[in-house]
Amino acid sequence: MTSCGLDCRTPTPHDNPLQHRQNGVWHYLLKRILLTIPTFVGIVLLTFVVIHLAPGSPATGTVGGFGESGVSAANHDRLREHFELDAPVTKRFGRWIMRVACFDFGQSFADGQPVSKRIIERVYPTLILTFSIIVIALLIVIPVAAYAALNAGGFVDKVILGACVGLYAIPPYVFGMLLILVVGVALDWFPFSGLTSEDHAQMNGWQRLVDLINHSVLIGACILYPLVAYLVPFVRATMLAVLKEDFVRAAFARGLSRRRVIFRHVLPNTLRPLLTVMGLIVPAVLGGSVVLEVMFSWPGMGRLLYESILQRDYPVIMGMTVLSAVIVLGVTLIVDVLYALADPRVRYA
Amino acid sequence: MCSARKRMKSKLRIMHVVGVLLAVVDSGIGPVSAADHVFEPIPANRSMIDEGATLRCRLRSEPSSFNPVLMFTAIDAQFDYLLWDRPFVLDENLKWSINSAVVESFECSDDHREATLVLKSGLRWQDDTPLTAADIVFSWQRILDDQVLARKARHGTEQVSKCEAVNPQRVRFIFKEALATNQWSVDFPIVPKHIYEPLCTSDPTMQRSDASVRANRQPIGSGPYRVTEWASGERIVLSRWEGYSGPKPAFAKIIFKVIPDNNAALLAFEAGDIDEMSLAPRQFAEDTSGKQFADRGVKIRGKQWTNYYIGWNVAGSKAFLSDTRVRKALGLSVNRPLIRKRVFHGLFSESRGIFPESFTARDANESTSVFDIAGAAKLLDDAGWKVSDDDGWRYRDGGKEKAGFVLNLVAGSQTSPRVADILRADLRKLGVEMTTQTLEWSVFNERNLAHQFDAYLSAWTCGPDPDEARNLFHSNAVENGRNYVGYLNPEVDALFDRGVRETDPAKRAQIYHKIEQLILTDEPYTFLVEAPTLWAFGHRVRGVTLSPRGPLHAFPGVRGWWTPRIPQPIDDELRTGLPHTDAP
């Protein structure tokens, strides 16, 4: 869920730092940090209440298999007792808070492992993939968008924009399936299942890295393309707007070289709105895509959350909620702070 | 000479291919396949076996636990016989049998109240501690301990009222009652006492403390394999335990790869990433008919004791479904031939009863399913549900109560919405309005347990003993089992209670035949189709046995699989159906 302001009037997610310039940037930062606390509490509380009130329970989510012949009221009662389902929601929330206060997120209902361990195993791949994809996306987006903006209206510009719209309108799972069939099966260039080869443990560091990259290329491409398709027109439009600004005209008028104007004046001012957008995109990408992770048998966070929800694995769901809230709020905070620091009106106040 | 033999073999195989085609048409049952080599049992001459080979299996999702006392899902059960040894096992016909690698002797008293088990000497756990009668007694205590969530293992074991170690080799079981099912009751898993007893003092649940969790995930088992790697969400690796005293299994390593999506799994199979997978009906009928698949493996179809059915809420608030005539009419409007053809690609057979043939004295020609819309209309008319002149739907005695129901489906199933579409169209013709509601598994179960539904579509796999059906049909099971539809028939109850005490197999079969007839008459469930096992195996796999629960969930299961040592060269001319082995 992102919202990004091509429109300069769209405010940053939080209060405009300009309002605080009298009190200085530190005051703003402090206020900004304190504001995340109620949001964090709200997210956690709301998620807790909703998952516990949602229909279905861990006791019914795990019925099935050959154990079905053992379905009995006695068994069901024991399960409810085991998962502490009979206590009222308030009491359960109290217990959970007490445990979390000691950094104990409890045990997964699904396999008994500590929640923190279970989540950490899945966080690494997702985290690494997300950040490498964002870096790659930026490396693609900025030059392409800059080229398009500087040649606005030209044939190449139109082709780039057309391609972006086209890519954006393709659902990722259709693209993913095509990738598997063409690149994975027919051409056999990359593996399309899992994150590591079975002999991963015996490899040396370099081979391991290559192995991980090999396994992440296809799913990475599926996450990358909508991002690029979305960002290129955005950056292009921002840059076009900047190019029209008076200070750029003035820079040209002063006879500065085209290269110098673009790198010293245009690009930095283009990147600032991009920063805001990235702050909103990072969490969306980090959440992972259930559909893609299932399709590529990729052990990421999206699949873990989906499976946990289906099994009503409350401790894991809550652990993931806390983690994602921390990441989302953290990233927004960092972006806001960077934005404030980058804004000369705030910096020199 | 060798080549001539191969040539003949291949001819035989071509005939089998024809056989499969015929079988698909006439819905023949039994292990039909184009490739008998898959069933070739493990040879006595070990030099023919590649004992260093790795087997790659597909896992749909991850298991919950390796502790057999806590295991309860079908995924867990895949690991049971590999990691653990038991005195008793289910053989490929799901018959109760004695595991000769563990048991010296087993005797049951004539009055069926007492049994004695003598273990072989020299049995060991994987850490070289001796496996003794004390372990069995300890396991029995744990299973019956209320603090342990032994969901599956507890079933039946409750009938053992006393289990005592006479000496380190000898265990005596005393049963609560003299039942025909007592032999099942002694078939419970065994866990190492020396590992779990110290853990249980601080954590009697066997799964709360970190130490217990570690013991459950890296178990010290008694079977021929041990867990050597578990990469979350990706794979589980089992390696052969060379100290195993029983028959040595062929594969040195078994890698279970977690591939949740069926389409992705088939692609992985064709890429050679996995050696076996279960196939969806569509995959069996269509996706696997190309050369890509034939190059990589063969597909197998076998009988399975699984029936798809619709459960009607007999005791629910809908008067419509409480009427036996109405349920009969609904049963008559199920177009099974079309469902077979369109949904199950002709691979499934029409459901003939609730028990497999071997459990009942059913007449082989007895037909249970008829498609008769006119007959159904007449039954509904008789029951007072008449077609309205105004809108064409049926209403009860010309009143406001419309004939119709909501059919609950499980989300994610590819077949059940297709079955529902066919049924809906036929019921429309009848003036009965069926709507569907797709519920996610947990909610589906919750509604069923609370009896809050009109009808649901599900499948039932019959257990190894007909008495397990008590859980679906006995009135006790309304509140305490899976009789979600609230079916009450004192006659059926009495027959179940008689059947479980009858020890003569022939008389037992008569009783269950009677039960089956009564249930088919009352029609609390409408049985639709019988699902076969559909499986794909790589060309190198041998020694597969197909049980009525598929190839994995019976003994010896994967333990009996093997792959030949010498890769057989492929003769292009003979390619069709000829087994070939990938480079090890």
Add this chain to the structure above:
Amino acid sequence: MTAMNHSNSILAFDRSLAIDERSWLTRGALVTAALFVSVALFAPLLAWHQPIVCKYQGTYHFPAVADTFSRIPLVGGWIQKSKPFRFPSFDARTALDSDTFALWPPIAYGPSEMIAGANLPASGAHMLGTDDRGRDVLARLIHGTRVSVRVGVYSMLLAGLVGIIIGGAAGFYGGAVDWICSRLIEIMMCFPAFFLILVVMVWIGNGVTGVILVIGLTQWTSIARLVRAEFISARELDYVDAARSYGATGSYIAIRHLLPGALAPTLVVLTFGVADAILLEAGLSWLGLGVGSEMATWGGMLRDAYDQIRTHPGLMVAPCVAIFLSVLCCHIMGERLRRSLDPRNSYGRSVA
């Protein structure tokens, strides 16, 4: 679920791509959108299992026409199909003999009719072939348009309503209300939407209504933020002060003065939102939680086709193209709207 929700088009065209009234791009988008909407409105006249007009037992009947209009909200209740045709058991195909007069829709099949053989290739009778259940693909595509347009439009109306109320309250009252509403928006942005989907699906049932509610209730945050910002900036403007000095009440100012200014940019966001709603519906269907199987939807068609991608890859094309075109249309129209409403839309040629 599938895509990110964007409050701005990816088609941030400038004058160089000339999206104005006269450009072929705008015209094309408008025509396509009009086509989609009319296909949605008149689906039964294009593909239906009953004729448009026919003579049956001496009288004329208009079954497909009646079905078209009986689904319009409010008015629909007054229209009833004539007698034998509204009976569920009545099969017009067999009841009408060939020599009686009957004008059939161009595609004489309903979307859920399992009439033909399965997986037939494209032919004269079935222009896009049939799917694995023997249903006409073109008929499903046409009726899927109906669902997609409904899902897109209604869910965005819902999201717009919620967003305007919450964002408007935040922007207008400021202070504590603003604080609470802003936190609510932030919480909603981080909340795992999947639970909401499950809860709504179970409480409402998985029909079109369920999907509309789910999308509407999760996608309002960007609108709320936009409306809030608009209200805050407009609140300080002179004409609002003037209105206040007349003694106008708060709600009067909010509705008469602040809302119109916020509506225009909201409308732009909503237009883009329609595209995302269509993609979201497809994503829900992929997980088996979308509109049930009895209704044709583009997402559901795509899901069914995915299972057959190896044997009948052609089935993917129709729903893919439909989704693609509708998303494209929404973005072009949204961008056009945005530019006509944006006072600073005088982009000149770039100086470089």
